Amino acid sequence: MSGRGLRITLRGFWYLMLLFLYAPLAVVALYSFNSINSSAVFAGVSLRWYHALLADDTIMNAFYNSVVLALSSSVIATVVGTLLGYGMYTHRERRLGWLIWLVYLPIVMPDIVYGISQMSFFTSISAATGGMLDLGLTTMVIAHVSFQVPFVALLVYSRLVGLDSRLFAACQDLYANAWQRAWYFILPTLRPAIVAAFFLAFTLSIDDFVISFFTAGPESTTLPIFIWSAIKKGVTPEVNAIATLMIGAVFAAAAVALAFQYVRAGRRNAAG
Template identity: 70%
Template sequence: MRKRTLHRTLRGFWWLTLLFLYLPLAVVVLFSFNASNSAASFTGVSLRWYRRLLSNDVILSAFSNSMVLAVVSSVIALVIGCLIGYGMYRHRHRKLGWLIVLIYLPIVLPDIVFGISEMAFFVQVNRLTGLFQPGLGTMVIAHVTFQIPFVALIVYSRFVGLDPTLFEAATDLYATPAKRVLHFMLPTLKPALISAFFLSFTLSVDDFVISFFTSGPESATLPIYIWSAIKKGVSPEINAIASLMIGAVAIAAVFSMLVNRRQT
């Protein structure tokens, strides 16, 4: 009897936790279909906010900037982070405490501190050399710097989970370094690389603070646009933007899960 009561309690706590996590998202999605101009009352179902959204050039430009920023920075971070993760694995027996600190520092550092430091760096370099004018380029560099540690740690954890003799077996079979990378390391790391890419992509799309400090007048992203728009109050149009972002992240998560399940 006690065991059954415990199971029911845990199950109820589980459903309450899910309700607490996803009820606000459900409210946002529901009010994105609101026919009323007010975000405080729901008067009916309408798609006019989505039609208005798709005809707004400013929002479409912000969405384009967000996608370009997320894809480009994620690809660059994936390449650099993969190399760093492999280097950490190859030299794991050495004393690399300072390297671990440098890897973890961008993760634990508050975003506002990181964003201000990036902005100060770009401003000083631009003043001295004329390079790094605030815009999409500086935002890509800033995003790559905080995405690399996540990619490196994911790749490193994947390497640690491998049998070290697999590398020796590939060498014994006369595989050249290029063939080891192409036929052994990349297929083995494929799930980790996919996960690292989608994690970097999500972090980039979600970021506001670092993007805000490193952006230019023509490189506003969706989070920056939403922040500037809610100063006038939360409108159903903002709810529509949030709903589309929720749907995009959900589709990416399901796709990643399906790919990992297929690999398994």
């Protein structure tokens, strides 16, 4: 095949793959506006399923739980993970192999093993201590933080690796103490990475179903868990509506992440 032919084939394949990636999401959004209760036939545009959503207390409660869970776990994970990423960078000459293992473990482990380990662990602790760490929002926050921390740490770490290490030396030459260094240099340079990490942690939390499902208690149903039990009874257009809103939220978060990436790239270009 000639170089040109290959290029055109590749471009066609790329657009086909974009269709593959976005078709399922588009279909969910389309059927959320369906005027009849069907997931195969589209009869006309209507907002009735969105109205049904707002009137449903169970859904609003699940929405509230999801937001509380995502916000609190992301805040904790951003603080803990930023410290971890910073430590991994400043002490990288020590070749902390075990630390890399520990950071990659939550990323690679299948989420079912993750959820079940924590569920059996929390249940046993709760049984042994008479109610401490009962399954509920607290155990969910703990579980979410444990898988968010590695992503935050890696994001912060890779941002620091991209910096000129002479900047750190310059700070020391200017007699900045550790606190001044953190306040005037490290935190401002890391701000884009920290903001991006927070949004990443937030979407990871909203995206998670399996780990939430196994560490949740009867009172802490989140949106994904609500959707899961609703589909088990058969997909309703109401589920499509709530799913569409969640897809919209993720797209908004992606736009923010992209904006920060371009701000970074723009600054780099201006500096170089």
